[in-house]
Amino acid sequence: MSDLDFQFEICQNKINPECLAEKLRSDKSLGGIVVFEGRVRNQSEGKKVLKLEYEAYKALAIQEGVKILDEARAKHPEIKSLICVHAEGELEPGELAVFVGAASAHRDEAFLGCRYVIEAVKHRLPIWKKETFETGEAHWVNCSEHHGAACN
Amino acid sequence: MSDLDFQFEICQNKINPECLAEKLRSDKSLGGIVVFEGRVRNQSEGKKVLKLEYEAYKALAIQEGVKILDEARAKHPEIKSLICVHAEGELEPGELAVFVGAASAHRDEAFLGCRYVIEAVKHRLPIWKKETFETGEAHWVNCSEHHGAACN
Amino acid sequence: MWDNNYFSGNYMSAQAPTKQIKVRYFAILREERGLDLEEISTNCETLEQLYKELSNRYRFSLEASRLAVSQNDNFAAWTDPVKHGSTIVFIPPVAGG
Amino acid sequence: MWDNNYFSGNYMSAQAPTKQIKVRYFAILREERGLDLEEISTNCETLEQLYKELSNRYRFSLEASRLAVSQNDNFAAWTDPVKHGSTIVFIPPVAGG
Numbered sequence: 001m002s003d004l005d006f007q008f009e010i011c012q013n014k015i016n017p018e019c020l021a022e023k024l025r026s027d028k029s030l031g032g033i034v035v036f037e038g039r040v041r042n043q044s045e046g047k048k049v050l051k052l053e054y055e056a057y058k059a060l061a062i063q064e065g066v067k068i069l070d071e072a073r074a075k076h077p078e079i080k081s082l083i084c085v086h087a088e089g090e091l092e093p094g095e096l097a098v099f100v101g102a103a104s105a106h107r108d109e110a111f112l113g114c115r116y117v118i119e120a121v122k123h124r125l126p127i128w129k130k131e132t133f134e135t136g137e138a139h140w141v142n143c144s145e146h147h148g149a150a151c152n
Numbered sequence: 153m154s155d156l157d158f159q160f161e162i163c164q165n166k167i168n169p170e171c172l173a174e175k176l177r178s179d180k181s182l183g184g185i186v187v188f189e190g191r192v193r194n195q196s197e198g199k200k201v202l203k204l205e206y207e208a209y210k211a212l213a214i215q216e217g218v219k220i221l222d223e224a225r226a227k228h229p230e231i232k233s234l235i236c237v238h239a240e241g242e243l244e245p246g247e248l249a250v251f252v253g254a255a256s257a258h259r260d261e262a263f264l265g266c267r268y269v270i271e272a273v274k275h276r277l278p279i280w281k282k283e284t285f286e287t288g289e290a291h292w293v294n295c296s297e298h299h300g301a302a303c304n
Numbered sequence: 305m306w307d308n309n310y311f312s313g314n315y316m317s318a319q320a321p322t323k324q325i326k327v328r329y330f331a332i333l334r335e336e337r338g339l340d341l342e343e344i345s346t347n348c349e350t351l352e353q354l355y356k357e358l359s360n361r362y363r364f365s366l367e368a369s370r371l372a373v374s375q376n377d378n379f380a381a382w383t384d385p386v387k388h389g390s391t392i393v394f395i396p397p398v399a400g401g
Numbered sequence: 402m403w404d405n406n407y408f409s410g411n412y413m414s415a416q417a418p419t420k421q422i423k424v425r426y427f428a429i430l431r432e433e434r435g436l437d438l439e440e441i442s443t444n445c446e447t448l449e450q451l452y453k454e455l456s457n458r459y460r461f462s463l464e465a466s467r468l469a470v471s472q473n474d475n476f477a478a479w480t481d482p483v484k485h486g487s488t489i490v491f492i493p494p495v496a497g498g
């Protein structure tokens with residue numbers, strides 16, 4: 001997107017939440033910042049999780065991600081800065097899978113915008129995760145009978 | 153509070169949000185982290201803000217803050233970590249006035265708990281702020297005819 | 305000094321006994337009063353009466369209806385009795401965050 | 402090669418012309434197919450027909466009703482025509498975040 005304060009990315013490296021939060025803090029007219037961090041849980045379905053592998057259909061995911069940010073901005077025009085970064089590749093428990101941050105003059109729109117983006121990201125982005133348990137078992141989340149949800 | 157993961161503080165030094173976020177991230181069973189940062193805005197009522205001075209009735213504010221965290225925990229039992237730190241003293245635009253962070257297995261309760269705490273903090277904690285504009289004018293927010301709201 | 309039962313019938317129409325209390329002031333009330341803390345003697349029975357007395361004396365800008373009140377670091381009701389030896393705070397409209 | 406108007410009356414009951422397309426596979430479909438990308442020739446008219454054909458051939462575990470579909474990096478309807486030269490992706494239930 002042309003506006004520097006609106007950023008959607010699929011990231012193959014580690015996501016640095018502090019670096020992203022600093023961007024949200026840079027405009028001193030924005031008093032309310034809300035950040036969501038979705039991290040890989042160390043357990044799912046009562047079993048210990050070894051790792052998650054995220055696979056993205058990148059061209060479509062970026063297009064859809066930008067569309068989600070546009071929608072959030074249209075619904076909550078007070079939001080002046082909105083960042084979403086989703087990880088790709090292999091992640092271990094505790095690692096950051098998705099970052100969503102919103103900044104606006106007041107808190108209400110920052111909360112609503114952040115929530116809108118994460119819900120849409122989870123339901124619409126063409127990204128998949130394969131969950132591997134410590135037992136060696138592995139499955140694609142939401143694609144098999146047992147629905148895993150190792151991450152938030 | 154006895155539980156280390158539940159923390160309420162009134163802080164006379166600068167609040168370090170990254171340090172607080174690290175505490176929220178320490179339990180790898182918690183996949184959803186929501187953080188609210190309330191920062192001093194550089195404008196209010198269309199005027200440029202020079203500074204805010206926060207004054208707290210500390211004994212009662214801490215007691216009430218702990219009560220707010222307890223309420224949030226009772227309403228959203230999935231939340232395993234909940235931190236609120238409010239600044240005291242003189243702050244400049246851009247500086248952090250209040251941090252609220254919630255961590256839970258899944259995102260919904262983290263969002264709801266974080267929101268519950270910040271709303272209660274703003275309506276119930278005996279903390280006041282005096283807003284000084286660049287013109288030299290100053291007033292206690294919410295106590296005079298012109299209601300300022302320099303912060304989120 | 306005085307009888308803890310001064311609210312019972314015998315005292316209802318009599319002047320309440322004099323109590324020694326502390327009043328702490330914050331924010332706009334602190335500025336209007338010009339100090340943080342004072343020790344005073346009062347015959348007021350309720351916290352509401354006490355605020356009205358002090359407000360008349362010091363010309364506070366805020367109506368009691370816009371304030372909350374605490375006694376001994378706990379929120380209190382305006383109709384609560386003023387307790388001898390207690391510390392009372394009148395709480396202006398809050399503005400945290 | 403073929404007529405862009407093959408959906409008009411003349412072709413309705415005739416075999417649709419053969420189209421060259423690419424199919425990209427992700428996640429569980431990639432594993433079930435055993436590859437990321439293939440170029441194929443097909444006579445299928447709609448994306449739904451194409452998925453059913455491939456699903457029969459490769460025994461995909463997911464019903465079409467659980468998938469979405471894209472053509473040339475845009476979400477598409479199952480009833481959309483298969484376009485010659487396009488790249489098609491069948492999208493398993495997503496699980497971002």
